[in-house]
Amino acid sequence: MPLPTPFHSRTSAVCDSYEWRNWSGYLSAGIYEMSHDREYYAIRNSAALIDVSPLYKYEVTGPDAARLVDRVITRDVTRQRVGQVYYTPWCDTQGKVIDDGTVSRLDTNHFRVTSADPSARWFQDVGYGLNATVTNVTDDLAALALQGPLSRAILEQVVAGIDFARLAYFHLAHGTVDGFPITITRTGYTGDLGYELWVRPEYAERLWDCLVDKGSGYGILPAGIIALDVARIEAGLIMLAVDYVSSRHAVIESQKSSPYEIGLGWAVARKKGDFIGRRALATERAKGSTWGFVGVQYDWNALERLFADEDLPPHVAGRASRSAVPVYEAGNPGRHIGQITSHTFAPILKQYIGIGTVLNPHAQIGNRVDVEVTVEFKRKLCPATIVPTPFFDPPRKKA
Amino acid sequence: MSKNNDYDAIVIGGGHNGLVAAAYLARAGKRTLVLEKRHLVGGASVTEEIFPGFKFTVFSYVVSLFRPEIIRDLNLPAHGLTILPLESTLTPTYDGRDYLYRDGDHYQTLRNIARFSQRDADAYDEYARYMYFMAKAVRYILGIIPPDPTTFNPRDMMGMVDMARHFLDLPQDQLYVLAKLMTMSAADFVEQWFESEPLKATLSASGIIGTFLGPRSPGTAYVLLHHYMGEIDGAYRAWGFHKGGTGGLAETLARAARAQGAEIRCNAGVARVNVRNGRTVGVVLENGDEINAPLVFSSLDPKQTFLKLVEPTALPDDLVNAVRRFQTVGSSGKVNLALDRAPELACRPGVGRHLAGAISMSPTLDYIERAYDDAKYGNFSKEPYIDVIIPSMIDPDMAPPGKHVMSCFVQYAPYKLADGEWTDAKREAFGDAVVDVLERAFPDIRSLILHRQVLTPVDIERIAGITEGNIFHGELNLSQLFFLRPAAGHAKYRTPIKGYYQCGSGTHPGGGIMGAPGRLGALEALKDGA
Numbered sequence: 001m002p003l004p005t006p007f008h009s010r011t012s013a014v015c016d017s018y019e020w021r022n023w024s025g026y027l028s029a030g031i032y033e034m035s036h037d038r039e040y041y042a043i044r045n046s047a048a049l050i051d052v053s054p055l056y057k058y059e060v061t062g063p064d065a066a067r068l069v070d071r072v073i074t075r076d077v078t079r080q081r082v083g084q085v086y087y088t089p090w091c092d093t094q095g096k097v098i099d100d101g102t103v104s105r106l107d108t109n110h111f112r113v114t115s116a117d118p119s120a121r122w123f124q125d126v127g128y129g130l131n132a133t134v135t136n137v138t139d140d141l142a143a144l145a146l147q148g149p150l151s152r153a154i155l156e157q158v159v160a161g162i163d164f165a166r167l168a169y170f171h172l173a174h175g176t177v178d179g180f181p182i183t184i185t186r187t188g189y190t191g192d193l194g195y196e197l198w199v200r201p202e203y204a205e206r207l208w209d210c211l212v213d214k215g216s217g218y219g220i221l222p223a224g225i226i227a228l229d230v231a232r233i234e235a236g237l238i239m240l241a242v243d244y245v246s247s248r249h250a251v252i253e254s255q256k257s258s259p260y261e262i263g264l265g266w267a268v269a270r271k272k273g274d275f276i277g278r279r280a281l282a283t284e285r286a287k288g289s290t291w292g293f294v295g296v297q298y299d300w301n302a303l304e305r306l307f308a309d310e311d312l313p314p315h316v317a318g319r320a321s322r323s324a325v326p327v328y329e330a331g332n333p334g335r336h337i338g339q340i341t342s343h344t345f346a347p348i349l350k351q352y353i354g355i356g357t358v359l360n361p362h363a364q365i366g367n368r369v370d371v372e373v374t375v376e377f378k379r380k381l382c383p384a385t386i387v388p389t390p391f392f393d394p395p396r397k398k399a
Numbered sequence: 400m401s402k403n404n405d406y407d408a409i410v411i412g413g414g415h416n417g418l419v420a421a422a423y424l425a426r427a428g429k430r431t432l433v434l435e436k437r438h439l440v441g442g443a444s445v446t447e448e449i450f451p452g453f454k455f456t457v458f459s460y461v462v463s464l465f466r467p468e469i470i471r472d473l474n475l476p477a478h479g480l481t482i483l484p485l486e487s488t489l490t491p492t493y494d495g496r497d498y499l500y501r502d503g504d505h506y507q508t509l510r511n512i513a514r515f516s517q518r519d520a521d522a523y524d525e526y527a528r529y530m531y532f533m534a535k536a537v538r539y540i541l542g543i544i545p546p547d548p549t550t551f552n553p554r555d556m557m558g559m560v561d562m563a564r565h566f567l568d569l570p571q572d573q574l575y576v577l578a579k580l581m582t583m584s585a586a587d588f589v590e591q592w593f594e595s596e597p598l599k600a601t602l603s604a605s606g607i608i609g610t611f612l613g614p615r616s617p618g619t620a621y622v623l624l625h626h627y628m629g630e631i632d633g634a635y636r637a638w639g640f641h642k643g644g645t646g647g648l649a650e651t652l653a654r655a656a657r658a659q660g661a662e663i664r665c666n667a668g669v670a671r672v673n674v675r676n677g678r679t680v681g682v683v684l685e686n687g688d689e690i691n692a693p694l695v696f697s698s699l700d701p702k703q704t705f706l707k708l709v710e711p712t713a714l715p716d717d718l719v720n721a722v723r724r725f726q727t728v729g730s731s732g733k734v735n736l737a738l739d740r741a742p743e744l745a746c747r748p749g750v751g752r753h754l755a756g757a758i759s760m761s762p763t764l765d766y767i768e769r770a771y772d773d774a775k776y777g778n779f780s781k782e783p784y785i786d787v788i789i790p791s792m793i794d795p796d797m798a799p800p801g802k803h804v805m806s807c808f809v810q811y812a813p814y815k816l817a818d819g820e821w822t823d824a825k826r827e828a829f830g831d832a833v834v835d836v837l838e839r840a841f842p843d844i845r846s847l848i849l850h851r852q853v854l855t856p857v858d859i860e861r862i863a864g865i866t867e868g869n870i871f872h873g874e875l876n877l878s879q880l881f882f883l884r885p886a887a888g889h890a891k892y893r894t895p896i897k898g899y900y901q902c903g904s905g906t907h908p909g910g911g912i913m914g915a916p917g918r919l920g921a922l923e924a925l926k927d928g929a
Contacts, residue, residue, distance in 0.1 A: 025506025
């Protein structure tokens, strides 16, 4: 049975839809209202509160903590400042991605890592011989994302001891709320201005109440996974087990991906010292990757025509889809070249978009492809263009 | 027109393999007769109302390995095949106060494991994934005739090449795990991933079932795989309970065989196979009746097939010697209980779905190994390993409403005791040892027992007719598998006597309610143009 999170007394009180998801064994609101539209626009227009407590969280401490983390992740820990947060994948020896998450450097040798899958054993095993301790703190930390253009204004009302004007994108700060300690990272899964708030579980309800109290004048609204899914696709952010398969879960080799194949090549620090997967990744970079990560924008007029052929208006708004659809070479339906793994109507862009994986060299920006669309039970092909991600990238995100 | 006692094919033994073979033979147009010694079909897959109103799945009790191709070929769903889910395993600790529970709730299972070891919880998916790979790799050999690597027969050589290609195509890490699985002990194998006792012990218990080995004996990791390579509806490692017990499956097979035109005669034990000029011509029943057929299949164990049903002098010495040395000593017993109401666990009171799965009395590796130590020197285990299921929790038809039946598979109970023959007193003492262990987990069990059936390997031999009561018709040692099962040069279901075929669990791929020997035996005979 899924367990309640530390915010459950608050989330369950406002979850009118009763639509709960099982996120890593915890109850997570899929949607609070009967439609996710208001929740989505809270992310893009005011501020949304998203309970992300089910994330797996680990702390790495000890004299060799930095060496351990540097050995695991593909980014260069020797260049990470205290107070800086990295988003990074980590790989197996073959350079295939195991998981992705954030690494917060709390102190020189004190890190906090979030992941989508249980990871303690992996971190411990690869740190064999190093003087560092890996502790699972998943149940010791409640986590709440506050995302949206007004999130900073609300936090300024609620949090003491942090100068938000100086808290840069992907950095962290410690402060207090109503007298209890809080750590805030300027991170999120929406591609918007936003923060993630980390507190001991015993303070979770008080944190929620303070935010809702002070945030009500700023249109604060709890948002569930459904709204978050639309926002994260607009931001071009991938999800484990949806957009790629962990190499620890893949049951056939072709299901595995390197960071280069899921759009995280930028996070591979080629000049850093040895780390797990380094040699394989160097080889792949020299040879070129089989797959490329893509964002696609469907040709709206063509999409509309596919529906018009069935005497229907384009019925595309609604929830994001995590059901992968095949991608074909443009005009050549016999040649399957990849798949769109997440797709959605982007309300803020008024476009239908998707992210996925396409064989190189078809994955180049500007390339035209055909994507499968089902209209009235019939499989059709919609022309689409490979475009840069994020699809939506407001300046406020980093400002 | 043939006389009443003339058939194209006779199958000796109405166990699940005999019935499968008969169905395939009848399907191929052979006038087929199954001869069963007992009053009911099933062999070791029987359900009997030993105590009025209570149905015991007397010997075998769960299904998983049964081959999906047989289900499809014989259209078994139309004849009553109903495999009910059995998805959880609960392992009480030694004192019965705590427990490890694993079921289909993935995240809760991980949390339950993490209570004993966080690292074990993290490793659980990886272990499951490798066992998935192993089952996927090995299921290939379940459907093939084992090629003999020592001959230059083109068919064998092609078979070896095919097999080599199949296994060498595996990714490196999987090949390594496979090599370890073939050579290690079950305990050493699971200790590569796990550190907590209830989990290690319960996983490695699959490696000792039906064998005369302990979890630390090399070779038991393979037996563990043997129990993992089953599949239900395409899901590997799934175990189920057939409606009505395993006797329900036997009746399904009997209906399917009859639907193909096979005839089944019960109370018809076979005394010997008639051989004339090096080929079979039929059988003689224990009552002296003769039945004629040019094809005779033995689904009995190899010792009966080669040493009892035919004159050993009619066979080559090497085969006779190999079969005589074939390890068949039984190690498992069974205790079936009729219960006045549902038993409750001390560690998890109440009646719920946790009682509808397996309850494994395997608190630690040492516990099981000590149980084996007793058996090694000719004693039944004072504190045995027990695999408990409560069939009436899964299928209410097994007992009157509100009442229950409990099936306890027990190890170890050696066929041969150090202090002489099994006696009634020793059998009851063995039954008492089982109830003592159960009582630690189910404190009120003793007061609920309305009837107790205790079966030792000697009873399995006497009732089901398996030599030395070995539930697999012979140990699943690597030395007794594949082209060595039951004997080198005789592993392809044929015998040196023309028209005489083997189709029991003593042939490839071995024991368990798999049906593969029955199917492959029949198909090989048909291939011979018989």
